[in-house]
Amino acid sequence: MKKSLLLLSLTISIFANMQDFENFIKKEIDNKTPPSASVTILKGTKPFYTKSFGYNDANKTQATDTKSVYHIYSLTKILTATLVMRLIEEEKIGLYDPLTKYFPHLSVAFDGKKENITILNLLNHSSGIGDRSSDIREMLSHKTGKVATLPYPVGSEAKYSNSEYIILAKIAEQVTGEEFDDLIYKYILEPTDMTRSDFTYNDKIKENQVYGTIPFFSGIGTVMKLMLDDQYQDFYEGWTLWLKEFDIEWKPAGGLVSPIEDMTKFLQAYQSNKLFSEATKKLFINQPSVPVNSWISSQDEVSFGICWYHIKDKGEFFYQHQGVGPGFRTIIRIYPKHDISFAILTSQTSVDIDEWADKLMRDILSHKTQ
Numbered sequence: 269m270k271k272s273l274l275l276l277s278l279t280i281s282i283f284a285n286m287q288d289f290e291n292f293i294k295k296e297i298d299n300k301t302p303p304s305a306s307v308t309i310l311k312g313t314k315p316f317y318t319k320s321f322g323y324n325d326a327n328k329t330q331a332t333d334t335k336s337v338y339h340i341y342s343l344t345k346i347l348t349a350t351l352v353m354r355l356i357e358e359e360k361i362g363l364y365d366p367l368t369k370y371f372p373h374l375s376v377a378f379d380g381k382k383e384n385i386t387i388l389n390l391l392n393h394s395s396g397i398g399d400r401s402s403d404i405r406e407m408l409s410h411k412t413g414k415v416a417t418l419p420y421p422v423g424s425e426a427k428y429s430n431s432e433y434i435i436l437a438k439i440a441e442q443v444t445g446e447e448f449d450d451l452i453y454k455y456i457l458e459p460t461d462m463t464r465s466d467f468t469y470n471d472k473i474k475e476n477q478v479y480g481t482i483p484f485f486s487g488i489g490t491v492m493k494l495m496l497d498d499q500y501q502d503f504y505e506g507w508t509l510w511l512k513e514f515d516i517e518w519k520p521a522g523g524l525v526s527p528i529e530d531m532t533k534f535l536q537a538y539q540s541n542k543l544f545s546e547a548t549k550k551l552f553i554n555q556p557s558v559p560v561n562s563w564i565s566s567q568d569e570v571s572f573g574i575c576w577y578h579i580k581d582k583g584e585f586f587y588q589h590q591g592v593g594p595g596f597r598t599i600i601r602i603y604p605k606h607d608i609s610f611a612i613l614t615s616q617t618s619v620d621i622d623e624w625a626d627k628l629m630r631d632i633l634s635h636k637t638q
Contacts, residue, residue, distance in 0.1 A: 302616030341591030349575035437520035480595015
């Protein structure tokens, strides 16, 4: 009873302080930067704020609601990592298994010295396998007689790569004899009742999908535009390019489409250990992280654990993952000290999602000083 009253008190307090953040979002929506956004916030395992803003389409014929479906892009990796951790829990995969156990033709080296890549190295992006590692992709399917050269010793640093999660999915398929899509449904979507999430816009969700946008004057937007076939580019509204419906081929690394309603369900299940045991959750979260050597980040300290970025910034520690691709930008953060987690989904590539997340957390915490 006391916990319920405390949550109710916190909810009322935070709701009172959400007006500033809502005004911020509404201003961005009015400027169509982005045209649509959805937010969910949880205290522990309890959602206390879930709301959507804007419209799904350029003509404003359909208002965005909590069931409206976005491309979440690399947030999909959290689900892929969750699947792998479940298979580790079931002893079908070992966290420290060498990659050669599953792909015996693989041979890699750094500075002429042979290196050993493990499942953990794939999960925390410290394998050295990049998205342009064509030699390694060949070795996964057949013997080449080559030795692929890595850019750094395995485990010494982390560099983000989609390929690592595609390889993890292939291993999951290999040890189970099931397709990756089916495994995600079986282990994650069905147990959490994420009924509006899929790797394609099925008939159930097609009628309420958010269409992505790319601003013409945007560096990252230009890159993302080049990644998308012309057939999926719809029309320009001023300097904003609207996109058509499309699917992503690299499903394990960024292929899921999902509404904020389902992201809420996933965070609930993740935080309540519904998807795995407490021991596996601790391994997932507390596994020592590997430093990210990048000049791009403005945050104080950034490293990679199992799937999650481990970030220290402005006196706070949090876990984070972002998704970015043609037309959409998304983020999930977990603040263990405050037992707060949230997700933000937006329909524009160039949204400064870190700024949005920073502002949201400041507004959540501001009730403590009032």
